[in-house]
Amino acid sequence: MTAVSNPRVQSPWARLRSGARNHRSITILLGWVLVASVLPVLVLIPPLSTFQPQSLWIDGFSNAGVFILLAMGLNVVVGLAGLLDLGYAAFFAIGSYVYAFGDSPFTNVQIPFWPMLLVGAIIAATLGLLLGAPTLRLRGDYLAIVTLGFGEIVPAVFLNASSLTKGTNGIGGIYKPELFGFKFTLENPVPYYITMVAILAVTMVLLYRLQGSRLGRAWMAVREDELAAASSGINTITTKLLAFALGASTAGLAGVFATSKLTFVGPGQFGFQVSFTVLAMVVLGGMGNIWGVATGAFVIYTIQAVVLKELNQFFQALHVPILQSIDFVQYQYLLYGIALVAMMLLRPEGLFPSSRRRQELHATSDDVADVPPPTEALDA
Amino acid sequence: MTPDFRRIARPLGIGAVALLVEYLLLGTQQFANAMTLGAIYALIALGYTMVYGIVELINFAHGDVFMVGSFLAMWIMTTVFGLVGPVTNLLNLVGLLAIVMFATMLGMGLIGMFIERVAYRPLRHAPRLAPLITAIGVSFILQNIIAVAFGPSPVNFPQIVPADKFDLLGGKIAYLNLFIVILAVVLMIALQLFVGRTRLGRAMRSTAQDREAAELMGVDINQTIAITFFIAAALAGAGGMVQGLYAGSIKFDLGFYVGLKAFTAAVLGGIGNTTGAAIGGFIIAFVEVYATVLGYTQWSEVAVFTVLILVLVFRPSGLLGQQLGERT
Amino acid sequence: MTTVAVDRPPGSNLLLRAHKVTKAFGGLVAVKEVDLEIPRGSIISLIGPNGAGKTTFFNVIAGILDPTSGAVEFDGQQVVARPVRAWLEPITWVVPAVIVGVLGVLAYQASAVAGALIVLLAILSLIVMLLAAIVRPAWYRRFLLRVGVFKSARPNEMVRAGIGRTFQNIRLFANMTALENVQVGMHLKMTANAADALLSTRRARAEEKESVTRALNFLELVGLKGRGSFMAKNLPYGDQRRLEVARALASEPALVLLDEPTAGMNPKETREMTELISRLRHDLGLSFLLIEHDMKVVMGISDRITVLDHGERIAEGTPEEVRRNPRVIEAYLGKPPE
Structure with a gap:
């Protein structure tokens, strides 16, 4: 803090930082390219390579990407606008079913994957608007309970309207994406991986732009103090509704991608556990902090998908009767629950706080340098 | 004297007429089902509404407290008393039910107080989002503790009340249904008396009105809030026990669905208003039973949820609630 | 003792005018017929x-x-007063959708496609009305005034x-x-x-x-x-x-x-x-x-x-x-x- 740097004699690192701040979007894109190319190599290194082969890792990363996308979307709702959405999986379900209806032998419709990404997002956002419009006028707690109900109802509708959705059996055989004649297959996880990384990188750029805009400030103002925000001229309901709809559209997008990869959709995939897991990712990553939430989602997904299973196998191999009988996967939601409570009580800023949240007293008089620090995108 | 009498008599009259109409519409069997369900929902809705009234928190974990209550009652019956089937001796049955209910209510009350102390009290002055998130966390902790301890599949609840029925106006009603409704009504009257007539009840009402003023007048806020959580959880515990007796089996995620319906009941009645919560509970139960009667059993949750949305759109303050201004 | 503002002709120089504002909470009258003018x-x-x-x-x-009664005018426009017929507002959201929806169901008997389109239109009108109620654009406020609904700013x-x-x-x-x-x-x-x-x-x-x-x-x-x-x-x-x-x-x-x-x-x-x-x-x-x-x-x-x-x-x-x-x-x- 005391080290006053002369702008003319900057260290290379400082110059990199200020360059990244001025060209945030490019920095984020480069960061994603870097991360995306390092990860597949990283899993070839021994402790990781013993868990599962590289192709399974890459496949897993695409699945993790779905959750990163969900977490980044929910972060707009919970972290930026301060609205508790407990039925987020409903919009994920809507995106998934939209793709299943739009590109599968079941309905005999064949709209390509790429426009469907947009369609899924728009339909999810529309339903978000419809649900949010009556409830966002009321106090925040009502939204929480209404979304909780909505999260239950949507899978129930897909389950019960069996003439349209095949009920419990779900819709299978959904078509996979295709790009200029190149067909995606289940054997080769790389195209999905690249697509996911591209979606994530673009989403992150857009979210950072929104966060630093007039709208992003309005979200934060509503989160901090709704009455003061209204008295500053912000239409709080419109602002909240936009956050809600944007979160929903991100989930819809994630649903389309996930379904195109799984080629199957059923009502059982969208239980409350999904909403809850994504909320845990947002809270653990640090509400309102885009790259922190992305990191949190990646870490939690990896723990859930790989580490817990490895632990099971590890303890199985030890042949200690008590440890052998413990199924760690069974405890994961209990752990999330404990983590949520503990985080709120002990570390509400999340595990990966942004320097913005960490900032206590900024003793410089340099007023203009007030954009959120984008260099952190590199770390994600 | 007369206005006081009218104040009580009119709603009672309306209620009686409404029940009579429902009875004629639904017939004995379904009417009894609706009343029983309504009694259970009302017991849980009271907890939501009391806690909301005093700390303005939607206690998401409340439905799960109810679920834990039914497991606690089941555990006491099977493990402590070794019960499996019906108890035919009336005196034994009443004694057992009383003991199990008392123990369940006490145990759940203590758990409710513990949850408040650990998860909510430290966050009383935190941003609004924080206690809501811990509440959802607590809800998951409770569900998964039970799932780990008793397994994820449904668990049988000992049917200690014989399935005997009695005749009423040409229909048959199980004694169990009668017992549940009477129990709920007795508990609700006891609660009204407690809130209305005792020193602690007065402390609760004044804290709900204006916490700071109550504190200045010498009310121990922490104690009052703890007692509110105790009572809410104890009522949910009683509800859990009768739910087990009524349904025959219980499951770790039971609290989620029933909790959502009970919350709807609380909102419908006007959140913060105990009488409203009780009335809301019965209305929701009738909505659900109508869905069943009309052959849309799987849609009953959708129907209840639609009621919730409609109430929020047209009358967010509920049937008996005070105005919750949309602009504050 | 005159102020600068009072010298100017009234009307144009009056920025805010509160007229007999009364606010009661239950039986308690917190503010009773208070007038205030801000030049x-x-x-x-x-x-x-x-x-x-x-x-x-x-x-x-x-x-x-x-307010319980009375009104506040700002720049010659009434901005605050007791709401009039506020209950009508949610009904205006639903009525067009219901009418169009019923038409759609009727049309469905004749042609499935036309019926479905009309039902879609009903949903669309519901969305538009709900969004308008939230954003409150000028046409929506005029519409409310026409059906006799007044809500304070x-x-x-x-x-x-x-x-x-x-x-x-x-x-x-x-x-x-x-x-x-x-x-x-x-x-x-x-x-x-x-x-x-x-x-x-x-x-x-x-x-x-x-x-x-x-x-x-x-x-x-x-x-x-x-x-x-x-x-x-x-x-x-x-x-x-x-x-x-x-x-x-x-x-x-x-x-x-x-x-x-x-x-x-x-x-x-x-x-x-x-x-x-x-x-x-x-x-x-x-x-x-x-x-x-x-x-x-x-x-x-x-x-x-x-x-x-x-x-x-x-x-x-x-x-x-x-x-x-x-x-x-x-x-x-x-x-x-x-």
């Missing part, structure tokens, strides 16, 4: 002992509470009309910087929408840059130069009050409502705040409504003072007149001078 460019104060109904009256003017619509405000207990955006707090105040003066932000258009970037410069100007204006990157919650108390004023100014209002702007301040800070208010009136031509329970603060800077006691207006006039008014002395200065 353009003047500093008007509303004083009264604690519990006199000042804050209630203020909240009615600020669009937070609906929301706080954000008050800002649009030209009224800014501060709060008695400071309400800043605690976890945002001072600069961002002021930028939020400029919300209505900025035009970049979500699409501009997503595409990071040249226009949006230019506007954003300009907003920073202007926000810094506002900070400087209230004496917070160099504090822009401080988190609002980390500013000293007096600075937080100034920041609130800067945020209110950022919406470029014609009238600023200040709710006890010197509450909790020491004498030096109080003096600085009153100087700031006079300066802003002079330099920017703003009007102010001050709410104070401390009479000394408002004596020096007010053009006119209204005194409330037990919800009623007991005096109105220049500071001299109010100071000499026996009812004021009885109700308010009755206690020995400090």
